[in-house]
Amino acid sequence: MKKLNIFEASLKKIGLLKVNKDGLEEINSDAYKSYIKILYLSKGCKIKVDFTTYSTEGPSLFFISPNQIFRIEGMCAETGVLIFYNRDFYCIQIHDEEVACDGLLFNNIKNIPVTTVPEHVAVSINHLFAQIEDEFVLQDSSQEEMIRTYLKQILIKSTRLWKQEHLNNAGDEGSNDLEFFRRFTQLVEAHFKAKHSVADYADLMLVAPKTITNKFKRLNLPPPNDVIKNRIILEAKRLLVHTSLTAKEISYELGYEDPAYFSRLFFIKTGESPSGFKNKYLMQSRAKTASPATS
Structure with missing residues (x-):
């Protein structure tokens, strides 16, 4: 049975669910189509984004834009994570100057919505997803800002990885x-x-x-x-x-x-x-x- 966590206030919304065989049908449906999505999968998964199929050779992060079509065609042994949120919760344009993600992770020119996660980085990425999940349980007054802070860290780390992998390590x-x-x-x-x-x-x-x-x-x-x-x-x-x-x-x-x-x-x-x-x-x-x- 999939575990679903939701934070919703005014027009802002973010959710996290575990990606496994039990929840695969819903994940592959249009239920989350309108949201920005970050999908974290382990080795051995097969996922189709638009018209390209990717087979994960290790931990991988996928960045799916609103209304972009994706489908998990082969589930790996380990459970994955899907975060979905709307622009009111974390608008890419507003935060773009800080995290440099618009045009890199989502809707990038190379049409590559994925970055692989090296083992030494996977530890911190796993920790950030776990921290977000913990925040859904705590539900205190700082919950929204804490979730946004962890999400921002995931985007920053992902942007660095994407540049290293797909832009010849372009730096300062x-x-x-x-x-x-x-x-x-x-x-x-x-x-x-x-x-x-x-x-x-x-x-x-x-x-x-x-x-x-x-x-x-x-x-x-x-x-x-x-x-x-x-x-x-x-x-x-x-x-x-x-x-x-x-x-x-x-x-x-x-x-x-x-x-x-x-x-x-x-x-x-x-x-x-x-x-x-x-x-x-x-x-x-x-x-x-x-x-x-x-x-």
């Missing part, structure tokens, strides 16, 4: 480029449906397009034009399989007035037509639903 010496990278991420996330070129974002950032390209090279990131197009295609995939919109309607939704051009772009990026991708995904999903996740 690359802080300007890193801040630039985060700003670009935020703008793409906000405007990808209307702005499709590097020049569009260069205008917003008051720099030359070549400046963006050069900074991305220094961080070993994909070309910025690929980043923009990949975000558009990711949204197209989501709309294809999770809504009833047609490919033509999706092209308009994503700012393309020529559906044929959009379909060609989708094929170039995925190797499939929009309808072919949707049919293949739905067939695979039905097959997996018929064979539920096991340990």
